[in-house]
Amino acid sequence: MSVRKSRSPSVKRLDDPGPLLPLAGGIPPVRRVPNALARRFFQICTTATAESVKDAGLTPLEFAIMAYINRQVGEPDIDQTSLAARLGIDRNNTSLHVERLETAGLLARRVSERDRRVRLLRLTARGEALFRRLYPQALAGQERILRVLTPAERDVLLDLLVRVIEANRALARPGTGRRKRGSLSNEV
Numbered sequence: 001m002s003v004r005k006s007r008s009p010s011v012k013r014l015d016d017p018g019p020l021l022p023l024a025g026g027i028p029p030v031r032r033v034p035n036a037l038a039r040r041f042f043q044i045c046t047t048a049t050a051e052s053v054k055d056a057g058l059t060p061l062e063f064a065i066m067a068y069i070n071r072q073v074g075e076p077d078i079d080q081t082s083l084a085a086r087l088g089i090d091r092n093n094t095s096l097h098v099e100r101l102e103t104a105g106l107l108a109r110r111v112s113e114r115d116r117r118v119r120l121l122r123l124t125a126r127g128e129a130l131f132r133r134l135y136p137q138a139l140a141g142q143e144r145i146l147r148v149l150t151p152a153e154r155d156v157l158l159d160l161l162v163r164v165i166e167a168n169r170a171l172a173r174p175g176t177g178r179r180k181r182g183s184l185s186n187e188v
Contacts, residue, residue, distance in 0.1 A: 045142065046060050048141035048144060049063060049138055049141055049142070051141060052134065052140070053134050053137070056134055061087070061089070061097055062100065062101055063134065064087060065097055065098065065101060066101070066107070066123060066127060068083055069121050069127075070123055070128065077120035077122045078120070078121050079118045079119065079120055079121070080109070080118070080119040080120075080121060084174070088172055088174055089174050093174075098121060101127070105127070106127035106130060107121055107122065107123050108121070108123075108124050110122075
């Protein structure tokens with residue numbers, strides 16, 4: 001009787017994404033490559049947050065801004081440029097969202113005493129109260145996304161995402177991939 005060595009499962013290569021992942025509800029399949037999976041995961045996370053903050057008239061990004069500012073508890077105000085970097089969005093886009101939140105009375109913006117070019121942000125009392133009210137719903141939405149995983153798998157997924165993001169920090173540039181006006185070429 002001969003004994004066959006069992007082969008370890010082969011590792012899929014990115015240039016061989018395998019079969020398309022079937023999705024329910026008539027949604028087109030997703031390719032098994034980082035970009036396609038990350039985009040779909042982003043859509044799912046954004047929708048979960050949007051559903052939890054829509055009654056307050058906020059967008060997921062505006063809620064994220066409030067969350068970053070709120071997390072500065074115990075620290076002085078966060079500056080607008082650092083906020084943009086933490087969110088991974090350009091400063092102009094950050095400024096538009098901050099202005100909207102300021103107009104709604106949810107955050108206060110002031111000029112830094114050390115550097116007049118720097119704008120410091122802080123939630124107002126109204127913004128803090130709204131954040132405290134919405135946070136449990138937003139957290140539940142994020143937990144609902146990961147419910148299909150065991151607690152250990154959740155930790156592994158999040159640890160792996162952090163590791164991939166940190167290792168590729170140089171590629172995290174807001175606005176990358178946007179088409180410049182008039183740059184669509186007829187030559188394909």
